[in-house]
Amino acid sequence: xxxxxxxxxxxxxxxxxxxxxxxxxxxxxxxxxxxxxxxxxxxxxxxxxxxxxxxxxxxxxxxxxxxxxxxxxxxxxxxxxxxxxxxxxxxxxxxxxxxxxxxxxxxxxxxxxxxxxxxxxxxxxxxxxxxxxxxxxxxxxxxxxxxxxxxxxxxxxxxxxxxxxxxxxxxxxxxxxxxxxxxxxxxxxxxxxxxxxxxxxxxxxxxxxxxxxxxxxxxxxxxxxxxxxxxxxxxxxxxxxxxxxxxxxxxxxxxxxxxxxxxxxxxxxxxxxxxxxxxxxxxxxxxxxxxxxx
Amino acid sequence: xxxxxxxxxxxxxxxxxxxxxxxxxxxxxxxxxxxxxxxxxxxxxxxxxxxxxxxxxxxxxxxxxxxxxxxxxxxxxxxxxxxxxxxxxxxxxxxxxxxxxxxxxxxxxxxxxxxxxxxxxxxxxxxxxxxxxxxxxxxxxxxxxxxxxxxxxxxxxxxxxxxxxxxxxxxxxxxxxxxxxxxxxxxxxxxxxxxxxxxxxxxxxxxxxxxxxxxxxxxxxxxxxxxxxxxxxxxxxxxxxxxxxxxxxxxxxxxxxxxxxxxxxxxxxxxxxxxxxxxxxxxxxxxxxxxxxx
Numbered sequence: 209x210x211x212x213x214x215x216x217x218x219x220x221x222x223x224x225x226x227x228x229x230x231x232x233x234x235x236x237x238x239x240x241x242x243x244x245x246x247x248x249x250x251x252x253x254x255x256x257x258x259x260x261x262x263x264x265x266x267x268x269x270x271x272x273x274x275x276x277x278x279x280x281x282x283x284x285x286x287x288x289x290x291x292x293x294x295x296x297x298x299x300x301x302x303x304x305x306x307x308x309x310x311x312x313x314x315x316x317x318x319x320x321x322x323x324x325x326x327x328x329x330x331x332x333x334x335x336x337x338x339x340x341x342x343x344x345x346x347x348x349x350x351x352x353x354x355x356x357x358x359x360x361x362x363x364x365x366x367x368x369x370x371x372x373x374x375x376x377x378x379x380x381x382x383x384x385x386x387x388x389x390x391x392x393x394x395x396x397x398x399x400x401x402x403x404x405x406x407x408x409x410x411x412x413x414x415x416x417x418x419x420x421x422x423x424x425x426x427x428x429x430x431x432x433x434x435x436x437x438x439x440x441x442x443x444x445x446x447x448x449x450x451x452x453x454x455x456x457x458x459x460x461x462x463x464x465x466x467x468x469x470x471x472x473x474x475x476x477x478x479x480x481x482x483x484x485x486x487x488x489x490x491x492x493x494x495x496x497x498x499x500x501x502x
Numbered sequence: 503x504x505x506x507x508x509x510x511x512x513x514x515x516x517x518x519x520x521x522x523x524x525x526x527x528x529x530x531x532x533x534x535x536x537x538x539x540x541x542x543x544x545x546x547x548x549x550x551x552x553x554x555x556x557x558x559x560x561x562x563x564x565x566x567x568x569x570x571x572x573x574x575x576x577x578x579x580x581x582x583x584x585x586x587x588x589x590x591x592x593x594x595x596x597x598x599x600x601x602x603x604x605x606x607x608x609x610x611x612x613x614x615x616x617x618x619x620x621x622x623x624x625x626x627x628x629x630x631x632x633x634x635x636x637x638x639x640x641x642x643x644x645x646x647x648x649x650x651x652x653x654x655x656x657x658x659x660x661x662x663x664x665x666x667x668x669x670x671x672x673x674x675x676x677x678x679x680x681x682x683x684x685x686x687x688x689x690x691x692x693x694x695x696x697x698x699x700x701x702x703x704x705x706x707x708x709x710x711x712x713x714x715x716x717x718x719x720x721x722x723x724x725x726x727x728x729x730x731x732x733x734x735x736x737x738x739x740x741x742x743x744x745x746x747x748x749x750x751x752x753x754x755x756x757x758x759x760x761x762x763x764x765x766x767x768x769x770x771x772x773x774x775x776x777x778x779x780x781x782x783x784x785x786x787x788x789x790x791x792x793x794x795x796x
Contacts, residue, residue, distance in 0.1 A: 330716045350714060379713070389711035392702055397722040399762075402776040403754040404694055408686050409779045411750060417683035418783055419673070420644060422624045427721040428691040433780040436773035443762045443769055454759040456705060458752055460697040465748040468693075468737045475737055479730035482696040485703045486727040489712055 209369060210235040214271035216264075216286065218242040218251040220333060221303050222277030223341025225374065226256030231343045234373040241267035242338075243282075251338050265293045273366055276302035280441035283310055287317040296321035299363045301370070303327055305390060305438070307354045307383035309445040323363030326354040326383060328390075329376060334433040346374035354383040391449035395442055396457060399450070401431035402439075503663060504529040508565035510558075510580065512536040512545040514627060515597050516571030517635025519668065520550030525637045528667040535561035536632075537576075545632050559587050567660055570596035574735035577604055581611040590615035593657045595664070597621055599684060599732070601648045601677035603739040617657030620648040620677060622684075623670060630729040640668035648677040685743035689736055690751060693744070695725035696733075 213235045215222045222240065229235045240257035241264060242248050248260025261267040268274065268290065278286055283304060294300070300322060304310045307326045314324040331349040333340055351371045355364055371378050381389070408414060408425070443450060467475040507529045509516045516534065523529045534551035535558060536542050542554025555561040562568060562584065572580055577598060588594070594616060598604045601620045608618040625643040627634060645665045649658055665672050675683070702708060702719070737744060761769040 330714050332716070332718075349716065352714070381710075385707070385710070389707045389714050392705050392707050392711045393715035393719045396701070397698060397718045399755070399758055400694055400698055400722060402773060403751060403758055404691060405776045405779050405783075406772070407690070407747070407751045407754045409783075410754075411686050411747065413679070413683045413686050416675075416679070417686045418786055420624050420646070420683050421687035421783065421787075422626070422643065424626070424691045424725050425687045427724055428694060429780050429783070430721055431718050432773075432776040433784075434773075434777070436770050436777055439773050440767060440770040444765050444767065447762055447765050451759060451763050453701070453705065454755060454762065457697060457701045458755050458759070460701045460704075461693070461748060461752050461755070464693055464697055465745060465752070468741055468748065469745050471738050471741050473734060473738065476730050476734040478700070479696060479726075479728075479733050482699045482726040483728070483730055485699050486723050489699075489703075489715065489723070490727075492712055493715075 209373065210273055212237045212239065212271045214261075214267045214274045215240045215257060216242075216267060216274065216276050217278030217282070218247050218256065218338045219277060220336050220338070220340055220345070221329065222275065223251055223254065223256040223338035224343065224345040225275055225277065225303075225370075226251060227254070227341055227343035228346065228374050230255055232373050239267050239271065247338060254338065254341065256338060256341055264289050268293050268295065268298070270295070271298060273370065274298055274300045275370075276300065276304070279435075279437050280304045280306060280310065280445050281437065284313050284317075287313050291317050291319060294318065294322050297323075299323045299325065299366045301325045301327045301367045303329055305394070305442050306445040307352070307386045311354065311356060311383050323360045325359055325363050325367045327367060327371075328352040328354075328386065329374070330379075330394075331376075332434075334430050336435040336438070344375070346376040349376045350379040351376035352379050352381050352386055354381055354386055356383070387446050388449045391446055391453045395439075395446060395450055396453040398431045398434060398439055398442075399454065400457065401429055405429045405432040503667065504567055506531045506533065506565045508555075508561045508568045509534045509551060510536075510561060510568065510570050511572030511576070512541050512550065512632045513571060514630050514632070514634055514639070515623065516569065517545055517548065517550040517632035518637065518639040519569055519571065519597075519664075520545060521548070521635055521637035522640060522668050524549055526667050533561050533565065541632060548632065548635065550632060550635055558583050562588050562592070564589070565592060567664065568592055568594045569664075570594065570598070573729075573731050574598045574600055574604065574739050575731065578607050578611075581607050585611050585613060588612065588616050591617070593617045593619065593660045595619045595621045595661045597623055599688070599736050600739040601646070601680045605648065605650060605677050617654045619653055619657050619661045621661060621665075622646040622648075622680065623668070624673075625670075628724050628727040630732070638669070640665075640670040643670045644673040645670035646673050646675050646680055648675055648680055650677070681740050682743045685740055685747045689733075689740060689744050690747040692725045692728060692733055692736075693748065694751065695723055699723045699726035
């Protein structure tokens with residue numbers, strides 16, 4: 209299906225793509241590159257890749273599809289370095305959590321003879337690193353693709369094939385709209401989780417309260433365990449959309465605070481509406497998953 | 503072990519206690535009472551109770567241990583009604599999520615010849631009702647007991663026996679301190695989840711963003727699916743502690759908002775600290791669970 213696929217950045221996502229490519233035998237050869245010492249070897253040992261390249265030039269040479277799976281913060285430097293090394297006709301895609309900024313960088317830094325298609329798989333774990341990579345990570349998840357006016361169909365098709373190999377569903381979306389939507393349903397939840405973990409631990413009750421914390425606390429603090437570097441990069445590249453969501457969240461919390469302070473029994477309606485919304489979302493999700501299931 | 507145990511309020515918790523008492527054969531007879539039509543019969547059919555009583559007098563007659571498992575909001579009226587019907591020497595315990603208010607009501611409304619011990623099992627589900635009751639709901643969970651200066655040892659021992667039958671661990675705690683701690687690790691997480699669900703759905707992106715929402719959003723919105731009535735009662739009986747926690751949470755979010763707005767790379771430290779705290783909590787939990795495991 210593919211001849212030679214290159215993965216740059218061998219963490220949870222990069223490693224999982226490699227494992228899935230091997231499992232499905234979808235590529236003649238999978239090569240990988242990671243700046244961090246020993247990670248390429250580790251990925252090789254796990255059979256996430258066939259060859260651990262030691263330079264950027266090596267991973268790009270003769271490679272038809274290059275997948276950028278580094279943190280967003282590393283991508284500017286990476287794309288800059290690739291600009292003079294990459295062969296004409298190569299298709300490049302990324303898996304970053306924010307899209308507008310990355311697409312701008314790619315347009316700026318890659319030669320016109322190279323085809324870039326932005327992507328973002330809607331999956332992940334709260335732990336990171338190639339050691340937790342998983343060939344089934346993408347199964348039945350939505351995989352955002354953000355083609356723009358000058359995206360070549362041949363490049364798009366190659367990335368669509370990759371998504372199918374991973375077992376995910378293609379979801380077309382405008383990059384700016386993507387960034388607003390993930391600020392809402394992905395990045396705000398992370399920040400809300402971080403703030404909750406921090407607030408809980410700063411309270412005088414924490415040393416004892418930590419013992420009482422049960423499954424509710426566990427779920428609400430889970431995202432706070434996510435990669436600090438990845439989320440820093442997300443905040444740096446999606447700042448305006450995130451500020452909008454944070455403002456809305458704080459305003460909602462202020463309303464709830466007023467109802468709690470006044471012991472206003474109408475808070476029941478606030479809770480009923482939220483319960484209803486949550487139920488509707490669950491139903492939509494099931495419906496959507498069913499519909500998309502081939 | 504027990505002769506006749508009475509459960510008032512046959513929802514998730516009341517029903518689960520009944521199922522656990524049956525499973526362990528710890529009571530000669532379990533009787534139940536619920537104001538809602540048909541719920542007693544449903545609990546009978548599920549074998550959560552042996553007899554569905556139709557009046558408060560029936561459920562109290564000849565009963566050595568009475569468990570109050572109604573919403574907190576119903577407890578004042580319930581205790582008032584019990585005052586003239588309950589037999590001397592009866593031990594009464596409750597499972598309400600807030601303790602100081604309930605204890606005050608019990609002292610005020612039950613005769614001095616009746617022994618009250620406040621309790622709160624640290625378990626639950628985001629769904630409610632006897633139909634989701636589960637005999638294993640309390641296994642290995644912490645079960646708060648809030649004895650006060652005049653709590654009788656004989657009464658306390660009876661409730662401790664119940665907790666052991668349920669497979670939970672006794673955790674002694676002062677009622678006011680309990681309310682502060684659960685405001686931190688249980689009630690604030692619920693309000694944060696409600697606010698997140700509401701904020702997400704009010705945003706212009708929601709109809710599309712709902713499709714992109716993945717496991718992070720799922721976990722962060724799960725608690726918002728909880729019983730509106732139960733949480734209204736919690737807010738009404740734990741208002742000051744909850745306002746304190748909401749203020750702290752909003753202040754933390756404001757700090758994060760500033761860092762996001764300024765694209766301040768030091769936000770990495772905020773995230774690293776939260777990740778560390780989350781990890782520490784996980785480790786403490788494992789340690790504690792291991793320690794308490796008999």
